[in-house]
Amino acid sequence: MRIDVVTIFPGYFDALELSLMGKARDRGLIDLHVHDLRESAHDKHRTVDDTPTGGGAGMVMKPEPWGQAIDGILADAQSAPAAEPLIIFPSPAGDVFTQAMARELATEDHLVFGCGRYEGIDQRVFDEYAERGRVRLVSIGDYVLNGGEVASIAMIEAIGRLLPGVVGNPDSLVEESHESGLLEYPSYTKPAEWRGRRVPDVLLSGNHAAIDAWRHEQSVERTRHVRPDLLGD
Ligand code: JDK
Numbered sequence: 597m598r599i600d601v602v603t604i605f606p607g608y609f610d611a612l613e614l615s616l617m618g619k620a621r622d623r624g625l626i627d628l629h630v631h632d633l634r635e636s637a638h639d640k641h642r643t644v645d646d647t648p649t650g651g652g653a654g655m656v657m658k659p660e661p662w663g664q665a666i667d668g669i670l671a672d673a674q675s676a677p678a679a680e681p682l683i684i685f686p687s688p689a690g691d692v693f694t695q696a697m698a699r700e701l702a703t704e705d706h707l708v709f710g711c712g713r714y715e716g717i718d719q720r721v722f723d724e725y726a727e728r729g730r731v732r733l734v735s736i737g738d739y740v741l742n743g744g745e746v747a748s749i750a751m752i753e754a755i756g757r758l759l760p761g762v763v764g765n766p767d768s769l770v771e772e773s774h775e776s777g778l779l780e781y782p783s784y785t786k787p788a789e790w791r792g793r794r795v796p797d798v799l800l801s802g803n804h805a806a807i808d809a810w811r812h813e814q815s816v817e818r819t820r821h822v823r824p825d826l827l828g829d
Contacts, residue, residue, distance in 0.1 A: 597704065597759060598627045598678065600669045601748060602662070603711040604644060606630045608745040617756050625759045628752075629669075636664035645714050654715040662710065662721045669708055670729070681706040682730045684751070685722060686744035690733030693751055697734070701751070702758040709752070711744035777826050779819045781811040 601609055609630045613621070620626045634642040637660075645655040666683065673681050682704050691697070701707065710717065725731045736747040784795040798810045819826050 598706045600708045601630045602633050602665045603745055604633045604713055605745055606632050611749055620756050626756055631665055633661050633665055636661040656715050657712055657717040659718040659721050673706055679705040680729055681708050683708045683725050685710045685733050686747035687733040688735055688740050690735040693734050693736045698754040702755045709748040711748055713743040778815040779823060781814040
């Protein structure tokens with residue numbers, strides 16, 4: 597999968613070089629290209645923002661640098677034999693990102709993440725690329741971040757670990773695919789007793805049917821307590 601990111605803070609994406617994502621990139625599963633939006637701003641101060649038309653607080657990102665940056669990425673993509681890119685703009689006003697959406701997005705050939713800052717991006721940028729191709733506004737949850745970078749990193753990490761061969765132990769993903777919208781059960785490792793706290797006996801029993809039943813019951817119990825909305829009652 598090719599991923600392009602447009603941002604005024606390319607340094608945020610250094611985090612994706614670490615561990616899991618570093619491995620995905622080394623194996624050629626993710627081809628990540630981070631673009632500094634300011635390189636598409638040509639005045640002396642490389643201005644990317646301006647005052648909101650109609651008035652209001654803060655600043656809005658100007659459309660011209662976005663147009664140049666995204667046109668460049670799309671032109672590059674057209675010279676390669678890949679499917680049409682999907683452009684994702686993180687936004688508090690977007691569809692909520694879920695594991696189901698991560699699975700959908702993991703089937704794409706080419707994702708482009710447009711990371712806004714300030715109070716967001718001039719609406720005409722979304723309208724332009726929605727008319728020319730596929731655009732999604734996506735929220736990672738009901739809270740307001742300072743920009744789209746952290747939201748993009750969360751989405752890229754969630755999508756990246758679903759690409760075949762990214763996770764070290766494929767069993768961990770097989771198990772997730774069986775998981776039926778419940779919260780995960782508690783996990784334990786050695787030693788069997790730590791500071792007087794015992795690992796539940798059933799997990800040491802070697803009885804795998806009993807272990808599966810206990811884990812399922814723990815998942816249901818935990819979901820009922822913390823996220824009853826997931827049980828649909
Ligand atoms: C992208 C900028 C900051 C956005 C409110 C401003 C007039 C009110 C600040 N899930 C999630 N949370 N936050 C984001 C996200 C925030 C972003 C950007 C994503 C780009 N910001 C921001 C909106 C407001 N809004 C315009 C109405 C304030 C994604």
